[in-house]
Amino acid sequence: MAAETGNGTENGKRMNYAYIVLITSTLAVLMINYVETMVIPGIPEIQKDLNTTESLASWITSAFLVVGAAVAPLFGKLGDMYGKKKMFLVVLAFYIVGVFLAGLSNDIYLLLGARAIQGIGFATLPLAIAMVTDVFPKGRVAFAQGVISGTVAIGTTLGLVIGAYVVQDLGWHYAFYTAFALSILLFIATAVLLRKDVPGPKKKLDYAGTGILMVGITLVLIYITEGPSRGWFAWDNLVLLVPGVVLSLYFFVFESKKTDPMIDLRLLKLRNVFIANLTGIASGVTLFLAFFGVVYHAELPKVAGGLGLDVISTGLALAPATVIMMIVGPFVGRVMPRIGPKPLIIIGSIVAMIGFGLFIVMRDTVTDLTIDSAVAFAGTIMIMIPMVNMISVDLPPGSITVGLGFNSMLRNLGGAIGPVVATSIMSTFTVTIFTMTVPSSTAFDAIFGVGIALLFVILVLNLAVRNYVFRDGVLELKPKK
Numbered sequence: 001m002a003a004e005t006g007n008g009t010e011n012g013k014r015m016n017y018a019y020i021v022l023i024t025s026t027l028a029v030l031m032i033n034y035v036e037t038m039v040i041p042g043i044p045e046i047q048k049d050l051n052t053t054e055s056l057a058s059w060i061t062s063a064f065l066v067v068g069a070a071v072a073p074l075f076g077k078l079g080d081m082y083g084k085k086k087m088f089l090v091v092l093a094f095y096i097v098g099v100f101l102a103g104l105s106n107d108i109y110l111l112l113g114a115r116a117i118q119g120i121g122f123a124t125l126p127l128a129i130a131m132v133t134d135v136f137p138k139g140r141v142a143f144a145q146g147v148i149s150g151t152v153a154i155g156t157t158l159g160l161v162i163g164a165y166v167v168q169d170l171g172w173h174y175a176f177y178t179a180f181a182l183s184i185l186l187f188i189a190t191a192v193l194l195r196k197d198v199p200g201p202k203k204k205l206d207y208a209g210t211g212i213l214m215v216g217i218t219l220v221l222i223y224i225t226e227g228p229s230r231g232w233f234a235w236d237n238l239v240l241l242v243p244g245v246v247l248s249l250y251f252f253v254f255e256s257k258k259t260d261p262m263i264d265l266r267l268l269k270l271r272n273v274f275i276a277n278l279t280g281i282a283s284g285v286t287l288f289l290a291f292f293g294v295v296y297h298a299e300l301p302k303v304a305g306g307l308g309l310d311v312i313s314t315g316l317a318l319a320p321a322t323v324i325m326m327i328v329g330p331f332v333g334r335v336m337p338r339i340g341p342k343p344l345i346i347i348g349s350i351v352a353m354i355g356f357g358l359f360i361v362m363r364d365t366v367t368d369l370t371i372d373s374a375v376a377f378a379g380t381i382m383i384m385i386p387m388v389n390m391i392s393v394d395l396p397p398g399s400i401t402v403g404l405g406f407n408s409m410l411r412n413l414g415g416a417i418g419p420v421v422a423t424s425i426m427s428t429f430t431v432t433i434f435t436m437t438v439p440s441s442t443a444f445d446a447i448f449g450v451g452i453a454l455l456f457v458i459l460v461l462n463l464a465v466r467n468y469v470f471r472d473g474v475l476e477l478k479p480k481k
Helices: 002-038 038-051 055-084 082-103 110-135 136-168 174-191 205-228 235-256 271-299 311-339 342-362 366-394 398-427 441-462
Strands: 430-433 437-440 468-471 474-477
Touching: 002 038, 002 082, 002 110, 002 174, 038 055, 038 136, 038 174, 055 082, 055 110, 055 205, 055 398, 082 174, 082 235, 082 311, 082 342, 110 136, 110 235, 110 366, 136 311, 136 366, 136 468, 174 366, 205 398, 271 311, 271 342, 271 366, 271 398, 271 441, 311 342, 311 366, 311 468, 342 366, 342 441, 366 398, 398 437, 398 441
Parallel strands: none
Antiparallel strands: 430 437, 468 474
């Protein structure tokens, strides 16, 4: 009896610590997503204050995105080798320096450099997911991952709404000052509350492979972000794309010949891991297609067929959808151990397709927009949580963090492609209202139609997933088909 009581006490302590890790890491991810979205409403004012061009100002977001995508696998590898808490603190330290410099910036190039440093903060997401994977029982890992994934959405909406108020009332510098204060508090909380983790086996870091991947992905992302302004077939943009694609493909050839590669390509051939990574790219494109399509339609003048909302009103219209994501995320995490990832992704794809279909047939009022967004984003979160869980379940412990970092990089790549696809469609299908040339109704139909097609691809891909469940906390694979 005493032994049972002792075991119960120990289990209780382990779960208490697991929730401390979850809350701390979730707050860090929430803060970074909140701050990065908060910057968006201030870009026109920043452009004016720093007397710069629209093209350079667009890099205020792109610099974060490009660096974030490039470093996620690297810090995942470092987390596996030197400890996830240690790397989490290193990433937060870079982010603190970045937001401090950004707040002091009075020159666009200094600001862009600061934003690039902040991009390292993106690595908090795969590290956070890996940390909760380590401390939660296997049967409850999906719940914890669901909380973190849902937080990404709510941080985005909070940043959009609060950011507009901060920029309007205090000025854009204060978006970074507040981030600086919050980052220091979270750094201290992480250092004090989280236990020193056990480092993995020390391996020689694959600097050459890391460099090839980072340069290749960076060049491709720069091409994508510059495409709408420079032109997709402009020579000064193609000189970025061609070597970027060549280096990205060569990375896989290079890694296949290494005895200690950054990413063991044999693990990426695992069925569920391979499907999860393809789903990562497609879901990233889909999510940002929806986000940009909804925001542009909401803020388009009424005379041009939009809703004529300002930034704050748009954020408030999307707020219920993010609250639903925050509810659906943990719910999916609780259900998944009992039914597995495969049925949830299939159901999520269907739900999201219904949401995108609603955007096509019903988007004339703010209420329509709120309902459509709630359905579409609820379906999206039902895809993302099982996708992440498949990687953390299928990969061996020493490769989970770098695998999650690689998946985050692919989702970020998809997130970069989504806005480009949306804006390209909007510039292709236009209508002239008085003296304004604006996206036509057909443009938004096409955006959401592409989203439906991508979701169908996700559904078909995940029909091949090998499902698994947890029985009394023990992994149970379904028979191969």
